[in-house]
Amino acid sequence: MIVEVIEEPVFYDGSQIDPLWAYKRYGVLGDSIIVFRGGMDIAEARMKDSEDVRGKTAITGDDVLHFIIERFDSPGNMFTSYLMQRLFVISAQAVLNMYGIETARSGDDLYVAEEKLTVSIATASITSEKIHLGMNVTTSGTPKNVAITSLTSFGIEPDESLSIGRDVAELFSREILDILKDVVKTRGS
Amino acid sequence: MIVEVIEEPVFYDGSQIDPLWAYKRYGVLGDSIIVFRGGMDIAEARMKDSEDVRGKTAITGDDVLHFIIERFDSPGNMFTSYLMQRLFVISAQAVLNMYGIETARSGDDLYVAEEKLTVSIATASITSEKIHLGMNVTTSGTPKNVAITSLTSFGIEPDESLSIGRDVAELFSREILDILKDVVKTRGS
């Protein structure tokens, strides 16, 4: 997977989960992980998780580290997309651990001491599977009704966040490559 | 997923990775994880990993804790099967951690201090995806040419291994259920 870290801020409004966004915005061709940082506010019409729509949950933040993963698979498969998402969250957890942040995972969410650090969604279309993970850099602008934490709460400098992002993306990229190598040497039954 | 722990010993010869084994042997209908304990020796003709065939790697052990996972999916998909396998290995790692055994994962293998604790394979057929994971209870009968470790090396009683097995199977079963709940509430794009 191509790993691309975008230095300038990009606001996440939910449209980045659409297929081909990495190509249309950055000319990236093929499976990729785009890492960027910016505010987040997702309009209800763009929410993929109907639980959020039902619960009228706000998904917001002023400074969030974002990951957009796209794997081309035609047609995409929702179960496969969520399996990859769980592995991606586990990669994030492993990297945070190296930076001294011990998290607990519940499904696709990471917590530190019952406080939520991340939001995530996976989806699929006729062309690809896509995953978004957002990790709070600060707690500014996050929803009031949930206990929230952020990277800076653990002594991470905001400017360091993109390099944490790159580490996560590269670890996951190696994981997928490792899986693909297993796939091409295994017999069916 | 149905979790079934088999009390009597079952020898693993590689035929258990065939589709429908859980039904044919135990009458288990549907997605399942069968946990059992027994010796292991896989004939080359049954090896799914062509790397083992190429390398003439022996896959043996006198006392191994086995997991056979089957997910019905017609047709099965090799990439999906390997994604599930990685998540299964991570579930095993989490449970071992609770029992005080700190492991390192490299692809689909678990190690303690560079010594190999597990073997694993994933595969797919027209009817299902299947995964095998074998975890050494003792090192007796394991290949001589690799550094091997086992549960008993860490103070686990051999008789305790099936209950570790049940914990792993149940943790993974909850993980998959959690994913399926996400799948049925997420919009495509």
Added chain:
Amino acid sequence: MIVEVIEEPVFYDGSQIDPLWAYKRYGVLGDSIIVFRGGMDIAEARMKDSEDVRGKTAITGDDVLHFIIERFDSPGNMFTSYLMQRLFVISAQAVLNMYGIETARSGDDLYVAEEKLTVSIATASITSEKIHLGMNVTTSGTPKNVAITSLTSFGIEPDESLSIGRDVAELFSREILDILKDVVKTRGS
């Protein structure tokens, strides 16, 4: 499949055929059959059957017994969806027969003495297969240009219709369960 009978009236405007409607409206997670009763008028933009669009066919009724079936399958398959629809219509036919109403089936339509009793459509998306079947409770508000009949024409009380609906849903649900049991015990070839 989860069978859910909605007591209050729900107007069918064609949006109920969209994926995840059962979850978004009723919190139902997973494969389901939602049974409800209410008026029906489908805007052309929501018609899935392009034959209706071409023919400018009105699909209307003031009192209709509705079934919305959703089977999660990513990606959904149109042929599979229509096979299930035919089986669903046959389940409806079997239940009506128990209530003393002898129908003839032509494709996905049920008739009594050349008068049309039902409308139906099947479709698929990246997340699921969906089926709608509407059965006239009365003929009020139905299109004038076709010979139409309804449950009340055969002595069924309007208030009885939801319980006929439940019977149909439960018969079909058992049929699918029975098929799934066959699937998980059959070898591929």
Added chain:
Amino acid sequence: MIVEVIEEPVFYDGSQIDPLWAYKRYGVLGDSIIVFRGGMDIAEARMKDSEDVRGKTAITGDDVLHFIIERFDSPGNMFTSYLMQRLFVISAQAVLNMYGIETARSGDDLYVAEEKLTVSIATASITSEKIHLGMNVTTSGTPKNVAITSLTSFGIEPDESLSIGRDVAELFSREILDILKDVVKTRGS
């Protein structure tokens, strides 16, 4: 679907369920229903239903009306194959009804007054979906441990059975054509 009625007897040993049998034996290219008559005895190694293997059920008869259905679909899907099978059994039931034989269906079996008239299996491979249905012409040679009935028990002449077979095949063939016409005029969602 091509309907081909074979006049000379063909013994059913289970190999006819393999993909491409209709082409290899009769040169039939494409989706087809082959109708023939002959004895039946299926070796365990060829049984697709693992329930039969588990139960050591004999599947035998001296004079059976056989149907072999093949639908090319690469890869084949087990659930789709079983949906078609149910519709095929329902077609058989409808034709028998025209011949004055009232049957009850339980899953994929037809009964008359608790006596079993048919056996059936569906399966799938990388190339196609296949279905076998066998309908007893006489009860000679059928298993002793189950109550069995046959076409001749209802006044059908053995020589008439192939023409009943043709009627069933043609009814099912029209059903599938009707479904395919719906498929190619329906919008996805």
Added chain:
Amino acid sequence: MIVEVIEEPVFYDGSQIDPLWAYKRYGVLGDSIIVFRGGMDIAEARMKDSEDVRGKTAITGDDVLHFIIERFDSPGNMFTSYLMQRLFVISAQAVLNMYGIETARSGDDLYVAEEKLTVSIATASITSEKIHLGMNVTTSGTPKNVAITSLTSFGIEPDESLSIGRDVAELFSREILDILKDVVKTRGS
């Protein structure tokens, strides 16, 4: 595949690439190639090739020979769609060759002496795969920033273009039939 040549002019605005267009506009049921002639101007919102969107490429022409190919496949597959597109372009090349026009192919484009003769796109949806190929009849109205050529530049009468179109469609239709015949007589492995 059904080949349908439309005598009256049809303007190509990009909506013809949507699934089911052949059925909705002409009542054509099933896999088809629709051949027509008319102007072309594709709104950005309808462009399938994100490269054109990125590059703000105009796709225009006053007199273009169009082909719309639809193959029903649920779900459709993007790779399969592009493989068919390449074969279609090669069919076009072969027919042009018979009319004395020697072209060079680069991907999915045909050129004569570095001048572009065609535009093409392939796509897929949950219901089908679709391909558009447009071949300039004249260069009038084509983009100014690329070297363009057209059928009339090689002595073809504009009125002849639809019959060239029919030849291309029929050649491709025979190619696909030939492939389908191979598919239904080949064993999987």
Added chain:
Amino acid sequence: MIVEVIEEPVFYDGSQIDPLWAYKRYGVLGDSIIVFRGGMDIAEARMKDSEDVRGKTAITGDDVLHFIIERFDSPGNMFTSYLMQRLFVISAQAVLNMYGIETARSGDDLYVAEEKLTVSIATASITSEKIHLGMNVTTSGTPKNVAITSLTSFGIEPDESLSIGRDVAELFSREILDILKDVVKTRGS
């Protein structure tokens, strides 16, 4: 696709069409085209084309240039495999043309003046799609009952054949890469 040209002779007995052969024999991981030269004699049990089995056609030759193409796709698709095969034959035709050999294509066969130059088959399994093309280097050992030609009949030195092979493989490899680039920049519909 990885292109690998094997210098030493390899006898083609039909087992090379099995999935993973390139990995098991040469350690090649991933999509690949293996080019080699050697005798050919395919046992009936290994013939994938049931037409050859039906016709008892011998597929033999003493000196043949072979191509084995594998594309990992789980599950593989027979139609996709044959589309690729046609494109591969067209690549071969283009390269032969550069070497001054004008061929005519009929389906998946290349002819020069009604004499057959090539044999080819495509197939699919749960893990991949595979294609074999054999091009006669000499006519020695080829079947007597068909008019056969070979590369040496057109002044090609036998030793030149592997480099023709490399050219064909590289042209096809670029074609597939070009298609994949289109796939990852095209929107679904």
